[in-house]
Amino acid sequence: MTPTDRPVPPLLQARGLRFARNDEPVFGPLDFSVDAGEALLVQGDNGAGKTTLLRVLAGLLRADAGEVDIDGERARAARRSRAIAYLGHLPGLKADLSALENLNFLCGLQGRRRGQLPESAMAIVGLSGYEDALARQLSAGQKKRLSLARLWLSPAPLWLLDEPYANLDLAGIELVNRMVQAHLRGGGAALVTTHGAYAAPPVRTRLLVLQRPSLEAAA
Numbered sequence: 001m002t003p004t005d006r007p008v009p010p011l012l013q014a015r016g017l018r019f020a021r022n023d024e025p026v027f028g029p030l031d032f033s034v035d036a037g038e039a040l041l042v043q044g045d046n047g048a049g050k051t052t053l054l055r056v057l058a059g060l061l062r063a064d065a066g067e068v069d070i071d072g073e074r075a076r077a078a079r080r081s082r083a084i085a086y087l088g089h090l091p092g093l094k095a096d097l098s099a100l101e102n103l104n105f106l107c108g109l110q111g112r113r114r115g116q117l118p119e120s121a122m123a124i125v126g127l128s129g130y131e132d133a134l135a136r137q138l139s140a141g142q143k144k145r146l147s148l149a150r151l152w153l154s155p156a157p158l159w160l161l162d163e164p165y166a167n168l169d170l171a172g173i174e175l176v177n178r179m180v181q182a183h184l185r186g187g188g189a190a191l192v193t194t195h196g197a198y199a200a201p202p203v204r205t206r207l208l209v210l211q212r213p214s215l216e217a218a219a
């Protein structure tokens with residue numbers, strides 16, 4: 001077998017991943033993988049553990065058991081921060097910086113996708129003309145769009161998107177789908193939590209359904 005014959009490892013692989021709070025199981029054990037060019041939709045009822053799973057994968061919470069590999073190697077902090085862009089419920093913006101200053105600040109922290117500039121990212125998300133607006137003066141949907149611009153600028157291949165459609169109008173929902181499609185076409189991957197059926201074809205999509213362990217036990 002030559003080096004080029006070796007199978008490419010999944011971009012993300014979880015084995016036996018489990019999380020509990022105060023001995024109460026929240027999810028798992030879960031086994032799943034996501035390849036480059038693929039989206040994994042994470043669905044489940046309110047409280048099923050979708051946000052918790054994304055936070056564990058992002059390294060913001062520690063799993064009780066299991067392993068996470070990125071590109072075939074254990075996901076330690078440095079590897080996670082290079083490989084993962086996390087879009088959470090909160091916009092994660094500096095309220096007293098302008099929209100453009102926020103993007104420049106975040107590019108300074110996280111690096112920047114090759115060939116993309118903050119100004120062009122603002123245009124892509126429909127925020128041209130808002131460059132000098134303070135983040136705290138933006139509407140909820142505009143803040144979400146600014147977070148999407150930050151996501152677009154990130155050089156990280158693995159997107160963890162927690163309810164990315166929240167607060168967005170129809171055009172914004174289509175924008176998220178176009179961004180995900182373009183990201184996957186460029187060799188990236190995405191985990192997307194959602195309550196709705198918003199993920200548009202032709203994204204190569206698989207489904208991970210979480211169930212609340214206590215409800216399962218009671219059933």
Ligand SMILES: Nc1ncnc2c1ncn2[C@@H]1O[C@H](COP(=O)(O)OP(=O)(O)OP(=O)(O)O)[C@@H](O)[C@H]1O
Binds near residue numbers: 045051
């Ligand atoms: N900071 C916290 N402290 C204690 N319990 C929490 C905390 N955050 C979440 N939980 C609990 O963990 C469980 C999973 O919550 P999580 O937010 O992951 O669910 P979710 O599937 O994302 O829900 P939703 O669809 O409502 O956003 C819930 O029972 C919730 O009450």
